[in-house]
Amino acid sequence: MTLQGIGASDGIGLGKVLPVRPASLDYSAVVSGGPETERSRLTAAIQRFTETTTAMAESLRADVGEKESEILTGQVVMLSDPFMQSQMTDCIDGGQCAEAAVDQVCSSFMAMFAGVDDEMMRQRATDIGDIRSRMLSILLGREATDLSRLPENTVLVVHDLTPSMTVGMDRQHVAAIVTEVGGRTSHSAILARAMEVPAVLSVANVVDTLAEGQDIIVDGTAGVVLTEFDETTRQQYEAKRAEYLHQRELLNVYRDRPTVDADGNHYGLYANIGSAAEAQAAADAGAEGIGLFRTEFLFMDRTAAPTEEEQYEAYAAVAKTMAGKEVIIRTLDVGGDKAVDYLEMEPEENPFLGHRAIRYCLDRADLFRVQLRALLRAGAVGKNIKIMLPLVTSVEEIRKAKALLEECKTELQAEGKAFDAEISVGIMIETPAAAWIADLLALECDFFSIGTNDLTQYTMAVDRGNAKVAGLYDTLHPAVLRSIRSVIAAAKAAKIPVGMCGEAAADPRLTPLLLTWGLDEFSVSASSVLATRAQIHRWHRNDAEIVTEHAMDCATAAAVAERLSQ
Ligand code: PEP
Numbered sequence: 001m002t003l004q005g006i007g008a009s010d011g012i013g014l015g016k017v018l019p020v021r022p023a024s025l026d027y028s029a030v031v032s033g034g035p036e037t038e039r040s041r042l043t044a045a046i047q048r049f050t051e052t053t054t055a056m057a058e059s060l061r062a063d064v065g066e067k068e069s070e071i072l073t074g075q076v077v078m079l080s081d082p083f084m085q086s087q088m089t090d091c092i093d094g095g096q097c098a099e100a101a102v103d104q105v106c107s108s109f110m111a112m113f114a115g116v117d118d119e120m121m122r123q124r125a126t127d128i129g130d131i132r133s134r135m136l137s138i139l140l141g142r143e144a145t146d147l148s149r150l151p152e153n154t155v156l157v158v159h160d161l162t163p164s165m166t167v168g169m170d171r172q173h174v175a176a177i178v179t180e181v182g183g184r185t186s187h188s189a190i191l192a193r194a195m196e197v198p199a200v201l202s203v204a205n206v207v208d209t210l211a212e213g214q215d216i217i218v219d220g221t222a223g224v225v226l227t228e229f230d231e232t233t234r235q236q237y238e239a240k241r242a243e244y245l246h247q248r249e250l251l252n253v254y255r256d257r258p259t260v261d262a263d264g265n266h267y268g269l270y271a272n273i274g275s276a277a278e279a280q281a282a283a284d285a286g287a288e289g290i291g292l293f294r295t296e297f298l299f300m301d302r303t304a305a306p307t308e309e310e311q312y313e314a315y316a317a318v319a320k321t322m323a324g325k326e327v328i329i330r331t332l333d334v335g336g337d338k339a340v341d342y343l344e345m346e347p348e349e350n351p352f353l354g355h356r357a358i359r360y361c362l363d364r365a366d367l368f369r370v371q372l373r374a375l376l377r378a379g380a381v382g383k384n385i386k387i388m389l390p391l392v393t394s395v396e397e398i399r400k401a402k403a404l405l406e407e408c409k410t411e412l413q414a415e416g417k418a419f420d421a422e423i424s425v426g427i428m429i430e431t432p433a434a435a436w437i438a439d440l441l442a443l444e445c446d447f448f449s450i451g452t453n454d455l456t457q458y459t460m461a462v463d464r465g466n467a468k469v470a471g472l473y474d475t476l477h478p479a480v481l482r483s484i485r486s487v488i489a490a491a492k493a494a495k496i497p498v499g500m501c502g503e504a505a506a507d508p509r510l511t512p513l514l515l516t517w518g519l520d521e522f523s524v525s526a527s528s529v530l531a532t533r534a535q536i537h538r539w540h541r542n543d544a545e546i547v548t549e550h551a552m553d554c555a556t557a558a559a560v561a562e563r564l565s566q
């Protein structure tokens with residue numbers, strides 16, 4: 001059987017299905033088996049928690065580092081606290097099941113720690129939240145599938161790929177990923193590309209219909225999944241896979257070359273990352289800087305916001321890894337499709353048009369200040385960090401964010417902490433409003449980066465994650481192209497640099513247009529760096545200009561696509 005989905009990360013993977021089901025921690029159906037039974041269930045669960053957590057800490061120590069591993073050993077110590085345990089047994093003696101005892105005691109500890117205005121204490125709250133989830137999954141017998149040791153050629157079949165799944169994942173043995181939701185610009189797509197694993201998204205109900213161990217072929221380039229096939233088909237796909245890998249091998253010659261077009265004009269070629277750890281992969285891939293650090297990943301899959309210290313560590317680590325090269329860090333972009341449970345964002349009728357990104361941050365100055373302070377301090381490390389604001393639609397938003405930034409500088413100054421007083425502040429252009437007033441916005445900030453993923457969504461009025469209207473989501477639509485052209489022109493007129501960090505920056509069909517209009521910097525996923533450099537190398541300005549003229553004469557996205565693929 002052939003299943004059609006959305007090709008979100010190139011390449012071909014052949015292997016065996018491993019369905020990964022999210023563990024539900026709902027224990028409302030559990031009834032207490034009496035104090036004695038529940039006490040021994042609790043003791044057994046604590047023992048299991050201690051064993052598995054210690055094992056995880058050891059493997060982290062070997063693979064990642066001492067510090068990360070200490071977080072886990074710290075959790076073992078916290079749970080062994082006699083006071084905490086006696087509170088749990090009190091609940092059990094009062095007639096509760098072990099699950100309710102763990103939930104109630106952990107929640108009250110979390111509330112206590114979260115309320116204290118101290119970074120260390122807030123970190124404790126996060127740790128206790130982790131303890132609670134893992135203890136509940138042990139008690140309920142719903143421990144998450146262990147992704148840290150996988151058989152060779154595993155094809156992960158999941159509802160949605162989350163950042164926490166990728167932490168500690170045995171990536172080497174992941175042949176491909178198939179998900180039930182998401183589009184080319186969704187976060188699961190971004191994660192899959194960062195891991196360089198072929199992926200097909202938005203294949204309905206696969207988690208329940210595919211059997212564990214079943215043979216499967218995933219063509220991430222074509223967006224196709226084959227679940228029944230004969231030997232000849234298998235061999236054809238093996239050959240296609242080998243050819244794909246060979247072509248990627250050939251791109252290696254571009255690793256140490258400058259990013260220049262065929263006439264020798266230079267461009268910046270940066271990478272998009274979602275964690276400090278990805279910066280090294282970006283540097284190894286030949287990126288000349290970081291054009292977008294999606295900091296929301298630092299806030300996801302946890303129970304409390306990262307502290308100033310944690311954020312500082314992450315930003316400073318990237319600044320160090322990039323050794324003087326520019327690092328553009330985007331402030332928290334939550335809301336829309338990016339939910340963060342503990343931020344308790346209210347459900348909205350239209351989340352993409354709602355309280356998200358810069359709008360949310362300006363209303364949550366408490367949260368925003370922590371991030372701005374961390375960014376300012378990390379800026380002192382290599383003087384290479386720039387701040388970027390997402391989803392800007394007005395001049396006021398920039399002014400308000402900059403006013404807060406100034407207040408943070410004053411605070412840091414008074415505290416005698418090192419920070420970058422000259423840090424640059426730029427904005428993402430990802431709404432039609434921003435595109436139309438790009439000339440005015442350019443007067444208020446130091447640089448632009450065009451976020452075509454959202455700019456396409458908002459220009460076309462098409463939800464970027466909705467598979468039903470995916471056919472209407474097209475960056476090649478003349479409306480989007482005109483928008484990009486005028487934004488670049490506005491930046492040029494104002495003499496500020498303009499980059500592009502949406503997926504379109506890596507689309508080879510758009511390269512001649514972006515070169516013609518004078519885009520300064522392309523920021524793409526680490527896996528697309530070399531291919532993008534190769535594309536830029538191909539073009540003489542004259543040829544690019546002719547192609548651009550033809551493309552901009554077209555009336556439809558389909559006509560543009562046809563012109564550009566010729
Ligand atoms: C964009 O919108 O183009 C972008 C780069 O940001 P994100 O994909 O994270 O929304």
Ligand code: MG
Nearest residue numbers: 430451453454
């Ligand atoms: Mg965006």
